[in-house]
Amino acid sequence: MKRIMSGNEAIARGAYEAGCTVAAAYPGTPSTEILENTALYKEIYSEWSPNEKVAVEVACGASIAGARSICAMKHVGLNVAADPMFTMAYEGVNGGLIIITADDPGMHSSQNEQDNRYYAPHAKVAMVEPSDSQECKDFVKYAFEISEKFDTVVLFRITTRIAHSKSIVELKERCEVGVKEYKKDIEKYIMIPAHSRVKHYEVEERLLRLQEYSNNCPLNRIEWGDKRIGIITSGISYQYAKEVFGENASYLKIGMSYPLPDKMIKKFAKAVDKVYIIEENDPYLETYVKSLGIECIGKEFIPICGELNPDIIRRALLPVKEKNIYRVDIKVPSRPPVLCPGCPHRGLFFAISRYKDIIATSDIGCYTLGMMPPLNVADAMICMGASISAGVGFKKAAEKAGRDSKVFGIIGDSTFFHSGITGLIDAVYNNAPIVTVILDNRITGMTGHQDNPGTGRTLMGEEAPIIDIEKIVKAVGIKDENIRVVDPYNLEETQRAVDDAYKAVEPFVIITKQPCTLIKEVQKRRFNMYCKVEDERCKKCKACLRIGCPAITFKNGKIAIERSMCNGCTLCMQVCKFDAIEKVGE
Amino acid sequence: MTKSILFVGVGGQGIILASKILTEGLVKFGYDVKMSEVHGMAQRGGSVTTQVRFGEKVYSPLIGVGEADVLVAFEKVEAARWISYLKEGGNLIVNDYEIYSMPVLIGQEQYPENVIEELKSKVENVKIFNAAEAAQNIGNIKTQNIVLLGALIKALGLENLDWEGIIKENLPEKMQDENIKALKFGMNI
Numbered sequence: 001m002k003r004i005m006s007g008n009e010a011i012a013r014g015a016y017e018a019g020c021t022v023a024a025a026y027p028g029t030p031s032t033e034i035l036e037n038t039a040l041y042k043e044i045y046s047e048w049s050p051n052e053k054v055a056v057e058v059a060c061g062a063s064i065a066g067a068r069s070i071c072a073m074k075h076v077g078l079n080v081a082a083d084p085m086f087t088m089a090y091e092g093v094n095g096g097l098i099i100i101t102a103d104d105p106g107m108h109s110s111q112n113e114q115d116n117r118y119y120a121p122h123a124k125v126a127m128v129e130p131s132d133s134q135e136c137k138d139f140v141k142y143a144f145e146i147s148e149k150f151d152t153v154v155l156f157r158i159t160t161r162i163a164h165s166k167s168i169v170e171l172k173e174r175c176e177v178g179v180k181e182y183k184k185d186i187e188k189y190i191m192i193p194a195h196s197r198v199k200h201y202e203v204e205e206r207l208l209r210l211q212e213y214s215n216n217c218p219l220n221r222i223e224w225g226d227k228r229i230g231i232i233t234s235g236i237s238y239q240y241a242k243e244v245f246g247e248n249a250s251y252l253k254i255g256m257s258y259p260l261p262d263k264m265i266k267k268f269a270k271a272v273d274k275v276y277i278i279e280e281n282d283p284y285l286e287t288y289v290k291s292l293g294i295e296c297i298g299k300e301f302i303p304i305c306g307e308l309n310p311d312i313i314r315r316a317l318l319p320v321k322e323k324n325i326y327r328v329d330i331k332v333p334s335r336p337p338v339l340c341p342g343c344p345h346r347g348l349f350f351a352i353s354r355y356k357d358i359i360a361t362s363d364i365g366c367y368t369l370g371m372m373p374p375l376n377v378a379d380a381m382i383c384m385g386a387s388i389s390a391g392v393g394f395k396k397a398a399e400k401a402g403r404d405s406k407v408f409g410i411i412g413d414s415t416f417f418h419s420g421i422t423g424l425i426d427a428v429y430n431n432a433p434i435v436t437v438i439l440d441n442r443i444t445g446m447t448g449h450q451d452n453p454g455t456g457r458t459l460m461g462e463e464a465p466i467i468d469i470e471k472i473v474k475a476v477g478i479k480d481e482n483i484r485v486v487d488p489y490n491l492e493e494t495q496r497a498v499d500d501a502y503k504a505v506e507p508f509v510i511i512t513k514q515p516c517t518l519i520k521e522v523q524k525r526r527f528n529m530y531c532k533v534e535d536e537r538c539k540k541c542k543a544c545l546r547i548g549c550p551a552i553t554f555k556n557g558k559i560a561i562e563r564s565m566c567n568g569c570t571l572c573m574q575v576c577k578f579d580a581i582e583k584v585g586e
Numbered sequence: 587m588t589k590s591i592l593f594v595g596v597g598g599q600g601i602i603l604a605s606k607i608l609t610e611g612l613v614k615f616g617y618d619v620k621m622s623e624v625h626g627m628a629q630r631g632g633s634v635t636t637q638v639r640f641g642e643k644v645y646s647p648l649i650g651v652g653e654a655d656v657l658v659a660f661e662k663v664e665a666a667r668w669i670s671y672l673k674e675g676g677n678l679i680v681n682d683y684e685i686y687s688m689p690v691l692i693g694q695e696q697y698p699e700n701v702i703e704e705l706k707s708k709v710e711n712v713k714i715f716n717a718a719e720a721a722q723n724i725g726n727i728k729t730q731n732i733v734l735l736g737a738l739i740k741a742l743g744l745e746n747l748d749w750e751g752i753i754k755e756n757l758p759e760k761m762q763d764e765n766i767k768a769l770k771f772g773m774n775i
Contacts, residue, residue, distance in 0.1 A: 004613045004621070108624045132620075165622035165647035166609060236647075243646035311650030323652045326669045328704045333663065333695040335596065335687035337632035366629075374692045448629070518629055545692055550631040553686055554693075564727060565598075565630070 005169045007162040010133040011100065012037030013169065014140025015070050019177035020044055021095075022062035024055040026418060027447040028074030029109040030163035031102035035072055036450070039459045043174065048450055048459045051384070051418040052077035056084045056099060063088075063097035064189055066180030068144050070156075072100040075116045076383060080419070082119070085153060087191050089123045090199040092151035095180050096144035099125075100156040102163050105280045106307030109446075111364070111383065113305070115282040120155045120258035124203050126210050127155040127258035128219060131238040133167045139255065142219055146256075150210055157257070159280065161236045161307065211259035219255030222268055226250065230272025232265065232285055232296070236308070241278045243310040244318070249276075260288050269294045276317060280308040339369050341551035342526070342567030344514035345439050347488035349375040350547050350571065351498040352408060352437075358502070359394055359405045363387035363420070365412040366446045367439050374548045378410070385419025387411045392423065392432040406502055407434040413469060414444035414452040421472060427507045428477040435501040435508045438469055439488075441516040449519065473509045488512040491574040517567050528585035529568025533559050537580035544572040544581065588641035590649040591738065594668045595660025596685045598630040600731030605636040608735060611752040612640045615744075620647035631688070633664065658738050660717075660731065661685050662701045669709070677741040678709045681717040681734055713737060713775065720771055729768035736772020745773050 005013065011034050015023060023038040023046045025031065039046040049055035052073040059071040073081060078101045085099055101119065104110040120127035126146050130139040136158065143154040187195050214220060225247045233241045234254035241251065252268040254260065269275050269289070277286040277298035286298035301316040302308070314320060339346055349370040352358055362368050362378040363386065371378035382390055391409030398405040409427075411420045416438050427434055444450040451457045453467040473483060482504060484497035494512065501508045515522050538559050544552050551565035552572055561572070561581070573581040591608070595601045602623055609621040617640040624635065637649050649671060657672045658679045659665030665680045672678055682702060689695040698704075706712055715737075721730035732753070739745050753765050 002613070004609055004619060160624065161622060161647060164624060165620055167620045167644075167647070168613060168618065239645045239647070309648045309650060310646045311653075314650075324674045325652050326672050326674075326708055328666045328669055328701075328708055330666055330698040330701060330704050331696070332667045333687055333690050333697055335631075335633045335664075335667075336689070338630075338688045340630040372688065373694065374688075446629075548688060548692065550686075550688060550691065553691060555686075 001171045002168050003171060004166050005133045006033060006164055006166045007130070007133050007136040007158055008033035008164070009037050010136035010169050011072075011140055011156070011158070012041070013171065014137035016041040016044060017137070017172050017174050018141040018144045019068055019175050020070055020144070021067040021179060022059060022069040023047075023071065024049045024058040025072040026050065026052050026055055026077060027444050027450040028077050028102070029447055030104060030160040031072045031074045031077070031100060032447045032450065033163070034100060035459060038070070046459050048452060050453060052081040053084060056081040056088075059097055059099070060084055060088050063093045063095045064182065065094065066182050067095040068177060069095060070098045070100060070140075072102065074110065075101055075103040075114050076110060076112065078116055078119060080384070082123070085119075085125070086123045088153050089125045090191055090196055090203055091189055093147050093153065094182060096147035096154070098140065098143045098147065098154050098156050100158065103157065103159045105159050108160055111381070113281060115284060117157055117257060117284045118282070123153075123155070124207055125153040125155050125258070126150065126256070127157055128255055129157050129235045129257045130162060130255065131235050131253070132162070133169045135255065136162065137169055139219065146213070150206055150213070152206060152210070155258070157235070159236055207259055211262065214256045214259050214261040215263045217256055220261045220264055221253050221255070222264070223251040223253060227271060228273045229276060230268055230274065231276045231278055232268070232289060233278040234285065235280070237278045237280055240308055240310045240313055244313045254285065257285070260285070262292060265289055265292060265294065278302060278313060336372060337369055338372060338550050339366065339548065340517055341549050341565040342517040342569045344441055344488045344512065344517065344569070345370060346375070346547055346549065346569070347491055347494045347571055348437060348439060348498075348510075348512050349377045350575075351491065351495045352377050354495070355406070355498070355502060357406065359407045361387045361391040361394060361407065361409045363411040363415050365415055367410060367412055370410070372548070374546050384415055385411070385423055388420050388423030388434070388436050389426055391434045391436070392427050392430065395432045395434050408437055408501070409434055410437045410439065412445065413438060413440040413442065413454045416469065417453045417467065421476070424473065424478075424509075425476050431507070433504065433506050433508070435504065435510065437510045437512070440469055440511055440513050443516045443519055445516045449516070469511055473511070478507055478509050482506055482508045483511070484509070485511045485513060488514050489569050489571065491571060517569070523567070526567040529583070530563050530566040530585060531561050531568055531570060531573055531581050531583050532563070533561055534580050534582060537578050539578050539580070541577070543575050543577065547571050547575060588639055588644055589655045589742065590653055591638045591656045591658065592649055592654040592668060592671050593636045593638070593658045593660070594664040595634055596664065597632045597634045599634070599660045600728060601634050601636055601660055604731040604735045605638055607752060607756050608738070609638055610756055611747065611749055612638070614752060615747050618642060618644045620644045622647040635668070656738055656741050658734055660734060663697065665705055666698070666701055669705070672709065675710065677711045677713070678705065679734060679737050679741060680705060680712065680714045681730065682714050683716060683718045683730075713741070715775055717772070721768055724764055724767045724771060726764050729765050732765045732768035733772040736769040737775050740773045740775070
């Protein structure tokens with residue numbers, strides 16, 4: 001049976017067909033849908049873990065127990081999870097173990113553009129790279145086989161364009177492999193130095209065997225065409241290269257990209273007149289090919305920064321005929337991302353924005369958008385969890401410099417569970433009088449609504465205990481009098497909390513509680529609620545525009561609220577001094 | 587012959603669903619298809635694009651500048667933003683509908699007044715109509731995406747295929763009637 005699937009759906013399908021029984025992840029674009037899809041197969045236990053390190057560790061444990069296991073994360077997630085991966089590379093596996101890294105060339109939704117192919121040689125694990133959805137599915141099966149045959153972790157590297165583009169996939173039945181027997185083996189599974197020293201030799205020896213395999217495996221293949229040009233490529237770049245060169249070149253398509261197939265590369269290079277390396281971002285393949293003493297053309301023409309596409313390759317490597325391009329003579333206004341209409345974070349940001357001297361260290365989530373005009377709240381954003389800990393550092397440095405900076409670290413509920421807790425412990429332990437704001441909207445918002453330890457439901461739809469953020473905050477040592485739990489739709493209450501926090505001289509926490517406006521039940525509940533402007537009372541002072549709600553427009557000399565977008569959060573009503581905005585519905 | 591379609595608009599307008607229905611249909615009718623979407627940072631109000639390529643054999647899921655056979659703009663200023671992707675002589679379908687972005691709402695930038703005239707003066711094959719209004723008349727403004735899909739199917743000359751069946755397979759029952767109406771309306775523009 002044929003179906004059109006995204007790369008992520010196909011990876012989940014591959015795991016299902018290959019008899020995988022455990023899958024774990026923390027959501028992160030572009031990897032999120034992998035676990036959302038494994039959860040659809042009842043044969044696979046699937047979980048949202050609090051963070052990527054935990055996800056890898058869950059998969060490691062499952063593998064040791066004998067289960068084929070996968071864990072998935074975005075590229076920066078692997079930084080969080082690198083610790084267990086590097087040691088699991090020594091321990092090896094029992095059931096096959098795949099760690100998926102979804103890189104984001106072009107940074108469609110990421111803070112950097114790291115090329116995680118380098119993690120494979122660094123951790124000394126095998127790596128595979130599919131180039132479309134069919135390969136995503138097939139390569140998962142190969143990866144499990146490689147993992148078990150060579151007793152290694154396999155890094156499964158995809159990119160946004162593989163994860164989120166759809167192509168046709170031929171479905172097969174599941175092959176039940178069961179859960180292997182577990183035998184206690186402390187020399188394999190406990191990496192004390194005495195064991196690890198031995199293991200390191202085994203790892204090096206395994207790499208040699210893997211390289212032999214790489215030279216002979218079906219994942220790496222040569223497609224002969226015109227031999228004047230030989231293209232070495234992998235992942236999505238293979239598809240772009242084919243689009244541009246078609247039959248006018250020969251291809252060495254790399255599907256197993258660590259260890260790289262040295263003999264195959266040499267044989268291929270010898271058979272063609274000129275070698276091109278076509279790859280996105282870093283010169284990973286190119287550096288290796290050059291290390292074999294082979295002359296090749298790559299990064300001097302193909303850019304390192306940004307996402308690749310056929311057009312860039314064409315312009316870089318072929319004589320280009322300039323084509324006529326349509327142009328219009330109007331200035332097109334920009335359309336940056338914004339907090340949704342009715343977003344509960346808006347009230348908090350509006351309250352903070354009244355203070356012009358607050359330093360706000362932000363975190364990874366929708367609420368990063370609080371930095372956009374007109375709210376303009378945020379000074380720094382680094383990585384998940386860093387809002388609180390970077391806030392501590394900022395505060396300490398400011399104190400040293402004798403500056404009286406008031407620092408607000410702003411973080412979401414999912415992110416707090418991910419890696420904010422440790423930052424808060426740091427703030428208490430080292431007595432940093434910063435304000436931590438936990439925006440609890442009861443969901444992992446920006447990745448598209450995944451459950452988390454605060455939502456009361458698991459990925460597989462089962463009820464779960466709700467981890468109480470307020471209790472955690474108290475448990476780590478924030479004093480009762482320094483905690484405020486507020487409804488961010490209530491501007492007065494929120495403002496009061498921000499005012500108190502501003503004056504506080506001890507670590508302080510504000511928790512805002514109001515669910516994400518895009519949660520289906522919330523949308524249903526608020527369907528008939530909206531705000532409207534009473535034209536006679538409106539003085540056109542535009543105070544309501546300052547909250548930055550996309551539903552409020554000033555058009556043809558009139559303020560209006562777009563009903564289809566408004567959810568009646570009433571923030572605009574609360575900032576209007578002339579009672580010109582009314583709420584409809586309850 | 588590979589055909590390339592670029593959908594552009596604003597988060598919340600139903601672009602991803604429309605391109606999904608198109609893609610499912612093309613697969614069903616025997617084409618090789620690649621579809622690509624990228625989620626930006628905002629769920630509502632930010633720019634959204636999806637790309638669909640189909641034919642006998644498709645390699646790249648991405649469309650380059652000057653390569654789209656049809657550009658479907660769900661919002662008119664987005665048509666202007668992406669116009670350079672339209673192939674010379676390609677079809678431009680525009681929803682004559684405005685959504686102000688945040689810089690426009692807060693007065694930092696201007697929403698241009700003459701978008702439609704400008705597009706008409708520069709592109710030969712243009713179809714411009716208010717899909718949102720048409721959808722509202724059908725009974726649900728949210729079906730504007732399917733009205734536009736109908737117009738696209740006509741531009742591609744694929745209106746003889748069973749798109750009603752595809753809609754039925756991809757949407758819940760209670761939404762099917764109005765979406766089929768929307769599709770037919772779009773195909774007849």
